[in-house]
Amino acid sequence: MKKNVLIIGAGGVAQVVAHKCAQNNDVLGDIHIASRTLSKCEAILASVREKGAQKVEGRLEAHQVDAMDSAAVAALIGQTGAQIVINVGSAFVNMTVLDACIETGAAYIDTAIHEDPEKICETPPWYANYEWKKRDLCAEKGVTAILGAGFDPGVVNAYARLAIDGMDEVRSIDIVDINAGSHGRYFATNFDPEINFREFTGTVYSWQDGAWQENAMFEVPRDWDLPVVGTQRAYLCGHDEVHSLAANYPQADVRFWMGFGAHYINVFTVxxxxxxxSEKPVVTAEGQEVVPLKVVKAVLPDPASLAPDYTGKTCIGDLVRGVKDGQEVEVFVYNVADHKDAYLEVGSQGISYTAGVPPVAAAMLIAQGDWDAGTMRNVEELDPKPFLAILDRIGLPTRIRDAAGDRAWNA
Amino acid sequence: MKKNVLIIGAGGVAQVVAHKCAQNNDVLGDIHIASRTLSKCEAILASVREKGAQKVEGRLEAHQVDAMDSAAVAALIGQTGAQIVINVGSAFVNMTVLDACIETGAAYIDTAIHEDPEKICETPPWYANYEWKKRDLCAEKGVTAILGAGFDPGVVNAYARLAIDGMDEVRSIDIVDINAGSHGRYFATNFDPEINFREFTGTVYSWQDGAWQENAMFEVPRDWDLPVVGTQRAYLCGHDEVHSLAANYPQADVRFWMGFGAHYINVFTVxxxxxxxSEKPVVTAEGQEVVPLKVVKAVLPDPASLAPDYTGKTCIGDLVRGVKDGQEVEVFVYNVADHKDAYLEVGSQGISYTAGVPPVAAAMLIAQGDWDAGTMRNVEELDPKPFLAILDRIGLPTRIRDAAGDRAWNA
Known part of the structure; x- marks a missing residue:
């Protein structure tokens, strides 16, 4: 049993995490939030107070910290008494925050793979480049570390596990992520443009026929007929969860598909x-050294600014194919979320909401003991049922569509 | 009779001007070239020497000058003994260079309207905002100043005058500029991207029905059936020559059409x-102040670098409609130039070639006395015949297509 949460980061996802922690502070205890910019943390806590989000009386505190400084994070863990750290800062700080947890014994949760700011895209073997190197140390010290516990990666890993647990044999896992919402701007990314674009500028890796396959971005389209959002075109992409699912289910094809409209693809391609x-600096005629990607980020809308006008729904799920009792079976496990509902509840758009709610569910499971594994785990290595049960209750209900119809997963 | 030429500027057009001046130095005398960056001037003169371009022995000298400093330009005119200044520097230096000519009595030639770096696009009345304010002073001091003596503006103004001289009444002048060449890059501008894009980001002004009409860029397309390059789509644009032709022929509709492919329009629109x-600075997340347009310029190919691989042709001309002997008549006066021919002759692509050859023809006419007007003139205010005769001879032959067929203009 662990309690008291330290949230690292103060962006759109951190806002959702703070609200959801406050709504469940009877389980989680004190809520601390820390980032490089104290005022952003304070603004998030002000929004939590304004919504009256706290379930019971409890501490809500903002802190300044440089999350690239592991010792500073460890000191803050000690000072706050936090036993659970939810890292939703930039993907560049995973390893320093994880080290601070190993140092102090606090449980660690993140939502995305570690990235090196100098590299445009990680190459195989991904988790094994950074996080998994600390797996033995976590086990030795009994430190719980849950990697990739957002929606995708995260909930979709639990969906895969749930579906596979109901089969004798798994053949393929196709994760499909569709945002059918509309922000009404000429162009915007749903989270930090720098991270968003970096995700799509490298080689697309998928696990098929027992080996890594390479494709170019937007090379492989597929149309999906989905609940609520209808038929949507998605493209084969690289994504964190492909890496751990391929390691845990090497016998299955593992692919990730993200929906893009023609307009997004055109702007991205230009x-x-x-x-x-490019993340590499160029020099202007006047001699100024500038990183082009940072200028693109500067002219695009702040993703958080999209929330008030965002309408429509997201649909994210796993189509899992396999064999059960000698028959070929397929099941689609999914969630549909609504941008406007998210804004009304926590002041954020749906993409931040789906990413920010799951790590809070994971924290609750650590607090209750169910997921306090005492070692490093990807989400598919943990029992999915208590996780999906909490998500049903706190805003991201799971549904299933298969030969028997479309229904709540635990109906 | 004037001689000795000072070229201001050291870009792609200046390279063509230097080569052409050298090829005609029996008429023009000494050739001086000056810009902010001495090494660029020296590189141009090296290319002139390498091609053995000089017709007769003569001086070829490079100088450093800040063309925004009128006194420095005047001093350089005095020091070099230049009686003719060809200004092909940035459009921001017209007025300081013109002032230096007025100060020293040298003849002035430029190829584009003056621009204020702080304004994205000039508004009516254009030439009257800057250059024409000095017209009386030029007349009083007997200083020859020929404005807009490139291809467009420049040769197309002479084409209009030639056509109008053959009619009793002019009804409309449509200038059509098509570059049907290919540079083989994903995207590039044919001259300085900063100037190129600024030209198309403002309101499109045309002179129709005796008044200025306003449109948006790419709002008004028209397909043109042209000699050599075939049917081409062009769009109504604002352009320098519309401003002076509308003042000189207010009874005619005056429109400028530039050809753009769907790919150019898409990239530009994105x-x-x-x-x-934008020419207005933005601030990056890291606090760096940057002008986005300057970063776009930095990532695009240097227009001069396109020359070696450029293939295909340009077609630029005037469709003039009017009345002759009571009958409605129409004539298309035009030139077709070839990118590869330009590169082989002077090391530049066709767009620079068509812009750089005409001011040298104008300088030769000043040297010979034909165009040494002793006052300020736009090209359509001067006799077009000696100008077109020199252009025939030095690389830009004029053709005519009308009811009688397609032929050399002076056939």
Missing amino acids: LKNLGLL | LKNLGLL
Whole structure:
């Protein structure tokens, strides 16, 4: 049993995490939030107070910390008495925050794979480049570390496990992520443009026929007929969960598909081909050294600013195919979330909401003991049922569509 | 009779001007070239020497000058003994260079309207905002100043005058500029991207029905059936020559049409809508102040670098409609130039070639006395015949297509 949460980060996802922790502070205890910019933490706590989000009386505190400084994070863990750290800062700080948890014994949760700011895209073997190198140390010290516990990666890993647990044999896992919402701007990314674009500028890796396959971005389209959002075109992409699912289910094909409209692809393609998505500096005629991607980020809307006008729904799920009692079976496990509902509840758009609610569910499971594994785990290595049960209750209900129809997963 | 030429500027057009001046130095005398960056002037003169371009022995000298400093330009005119200044520097230096000519008595030639770097686009009355304010002073001091003596503006103004001289009444002048060449890159502008994009980000002004009409860029397309390059789509644009032709022929509709492919329009539209063509600084997340347009310029190919691989042709001309002997008549006066021919002759692509050859023809006419007007003139205010005769001889032959067929203009 652990309690008291320290949230690292103060972006759109951190806002959702703070609200959801406050709503469940009877389980989680004190809520601390820390980032490089104290005022952003304070603004988030002000929004939590304004919504009256706290379930019971309890501490809500903002702190300044440089999350790249592991000792500073460890000191803050000690000072706050937090036993659970939810890291929703930039993907560049995973390893320093994880080290601070190993140092102090606090449980660690994150929502995305570690990235090196100098590299445009990680290459195989991904988790094994950074996080998994600390797996033995976590086990030795009894430190719980849950990797990739957002929606995707995260909930979709639990969906895969749930479906596979109901089969004798798994053949393929296709994760499909569709945002059918509309923000009404000419162009915007749903989270930090720098991270968003970096995700799509490298080689697309998928696990098929027992080996890594390489494709270019937007090379492989597929149309999906989905609940609520209808038929949507998605493209084969690389994504964190492909890496751990392929390691845990090497016998299955593992693919990730993300929906993109023609307009997004066009803008992305123009920017990429012109060199404006480069993280490498260029020099202007006036001699100024500038990173083009940072200028693109500066001219695009702040993703958080999209929330008030965002309408429509997301649909994210796993189509899992396998064999049960000698028959080929397939099941689609999914959630549908609504942008406007998310804004009304926590002041954020749906993409932040789906990413921010699951790590709070994971924290609750650590607090209750169910997921306090005492070692490092990806989500599919943990029992999915208590996780999905909490998500049903706190805003992200799970549904299933298979040969028997479309229904709540635990109906 | 004037001689000795000072070229201001050291870009792609200046390279053509230097080569052409050298090829005609029996008429023009000494050739001086000056810009902010001495090494660029020296590189141009090296290329002139390498091609053995000089017709007769003569001086070829490079100088450093800040063309925004009128006194420095005047001093350089005095020091070099230049009696003719060809200004092909940035459009921001017209007025300081013109002032230096008025100060010293040298003849002045330029190829584009003056621009204020702080304004994205000039508004009516254009030439009257800057250059024409000095017209009386030029007349009083007997200083020859020929404005807009490139191809467009420049040769197309002479084409209009030639056609109008053959009619009793002019009804309309449509200038059509098509570059049907291919540079083989994903995207590039044919001259300085900063100037190129600024030209198309403002309101499109045309002179129709005796008044200025306003449209948006790419709002008004028209397909043109042209010699050599075939049917081409062009769009109504604002352009320098519309301003002076409308003042000299207010009874005629005056329109400028530039050809753009769907790919150019798409890239331009994406960049413009994202705010990346703005000349106003933005601040990055790291606090760096950057002008987006300057970053776009930095990632695009240097226009001069396109020359070696550029293939295909340009077609630029005037469709003039009017009345002759009571009958409605129409004539298309035009030139077709070839990118590869330009590169082989002077090391530049065709767009620079068509812009750089005409001011040298104008300088030769000043040297010979034909165009040494002793006052300020736009090209259509001067006799077009000696100008077109020199252009025939030095690389830009004029052709005519009308009811009688397609032929050399002076056939």
